[in-house]
Amino acid sequence: MSEKNREGKRTARERMLEQRAADEASSRRRKKLLVGGAVLVVIAAAVVTGVVVQNERSKPETPVAAPAGTIGDKNLVIPTGSANAPAVLTVYEDPRCPACGIFEREFSSTIDQLEDAGKVYTNYHIVSFIDRAVPGKGSKIGANALACAQDAGHFRDFHDVLYRNQPEETNDAFGNKAVLLNLAKQVNGLDTPAFESCVNDGKYGGWVSSVQQDFDKSSYKSTPTVLLNGQPIYPKNGSEEITPANLVKWVDAANQGKQLGTTGSNGQAPAPTSTASEANNPSPTAG
Amino acid sequence: MAGPAVQPGDPVPTPSARRPVPVWSQWLGTAVRLGLAVVWGWAGLAKIADPAEAAQAVRAYEILPEGLVKPIGYALPFLELALALLLVIGLGVRLVAGVSALLLLTFIAGIASAWARGITIDCGCFGGGGHVDASQTEYLQEILRDTGFLLLAGWLLWRPRTRFSVDGWLAS
Known part of the structure; x- marks a missing residue:
């Protein structure tokens, strides 16, 4: 080769x-x-x-169904007191939030009195974000029950009962509908089949989500957030600590020279039978 | 995008005479791959139940414009679950590890940015999220945790060949 x-x-x-x-x-x-x-x-x-x-x-940001008597452009706000009161007290609260419980137990009777004297129109935003941080569903289920109570015309009383019986934050008692229904028995006239099915079916679950989404987009980051005529007053108004006496003083100062609203309504707006979309529904006949 | 860039001009491609990867490293790689899969699976599932909560976790960083908050909050858990699925079956491990590393770097940057700006939030890494009390922020722990996950992704970027993977089956 x-x-x-x-x-x-x-x-x-x-x-x-x-x-x-x-x-x-x-x-x-x-x-x-x-x-x-x-x-x-x-x-x-x-x-x-x-x-x-x-x-x-x-769930949509604008609720499909809202409890009767709610106000605001999306009907996300539950009002108590008379709509023609000169001062507006805005309160953002979560049913499970411990600081809200402390606030309510200290201030609810004062606020009720201010409402009944025609001095403030309270606007409640019932938010439900504690469920995101603490295991359980008590914020959402509790908020739905409050919406049901509003629908039945007993929001203020049921709201006060709930906060007086608020469990520890880590205890999800409000996630148990039976507990809420049991508490409702303390409110005269609330323990009805309609209320019971409203709570059990989560009738206003979508509305609860809308209220929370509205809070998410707001500039407020914690509860309770308390505003008097739009100005934050919790935990302090300027340099002054909030106390029941100071709250009355601030409201009176803000109302000086103004015509007071309808008195004695107990803040309990009668539940209109239709889904009231009309805002600012005054309730002179309640009592 | 997977592996080294294709070089059409190269007349003699290097044959597969690479340094053999030791067997123990392939087994370790399987453990790392499944570990990272558990992380993504857990993170994805925790964010999926409540879309509004997921959106708020994104919004709370105050980085993205409102228009992007919902798409990101909605898509993220599904992206994480897709990464988990791909890691479990071991398909395209190097690419998936690369995407994982990018995502983790983004998360770390977001948390660091929130920390630096003095915002008080929960990272929302495994559900939850949103604003928390200043005393309840855990930025350092969150960053260290994500850095640990980043090491897993880095290992798979370096040694993508693992036992019990579709990649291995395709190559055999």
């Missing part, structure tokens, strides 16, 4: 091996591209599915 021939054979074999290696490499590349493509498709599909599914599942 000549040297030349041997050279030629080796190159042919080398070329064949090279070709095979090249084929294998390109097949590996193709596989990699396919796998990478599949991964990206899975990820993109998950993202699109997430947006569509969660959008479908999320």
Whole structure:
């Protein structure tokens, strides 16, 4: 065999091996591209599915149904007292929030008196975000029960009863509907089949979510948030600590020279039978 | 996007005579892969139940415009679950590890930014989220935890070949 021939054979074999290696490499590349493509498709599909599914599942910011007598452009606010009172007290509260319980137990009788004297019109935003941080459903189920009580015209009394019987924050007693229904027996006229089914069916669950979403978008970050004519007064109004006496003093100062609202309504707006969408429904006939 | 860039001009691609990966490392890789899968699965499931809560967790960072808050809050748990699924079956591990690392770096940056700006929030990493009392922030722990997860992703970026993976099955 000549040297030349041997050279030629080796190159042919080398070329064949090279070709095979090249084929294998390109097949590996193709596989990699396919796998990478599949991964990206899975990820993109998950993202699109997430947006569509969660959008479908999320409750609307404007509630489909609101308790009777609620006010505001989306009917998210529960008012107590007479609508023509000169001062507006705005309160953001979560049924499970311990600081709200402390606030209510100290101030609820004062606020009730201010309402009955026609001095303040209280606007309650019943939020429900403690459930997000502490296991349980007591904020949402409690807020729904308060909405049911509003629907029945007994919000103020039931609200006061709830906060007087508030469990520890980590105890989800308000997540138990039987507990709420039992507490409702302390409010005259609230223990009805309509109220019971409203609580058990979570009738205003969508409304509760709307109220919370409204709070999420607000600039307020904790509860209780208490405003007098829009000015924060909890825990302090300027440099003055909030106390029942100071609250009365501040309200009187704000109301100076103004005509007081209808008195003696007990803040208990009679429940209109229709789904009242008209805001600022004064309640001179209550009592 | 997976693996090294394709070089069409290269006439002689290097054959698969790479340094062999020791077997123990492939088993460790399987554990790391499944560990990261559990992290993503847990994180995704915890965020999925309440869309409004997930959106608020995003909003509380005060970084994204309102228009992006809901899409991100809605998509994130599903993205995390997709990563978990891909890690469990072991498909495209290097790419999935890369996406995981990017996501974790984004989370760490977000938490650090909230910390630096003096916002008091829960990271919402595993559900929850939103504003908390200043005494209840846990930024350092949250960042350290995510850094630990980042190490898992980094390992898989370095050594993507693991036992019991679709990648391994496809290569054999």
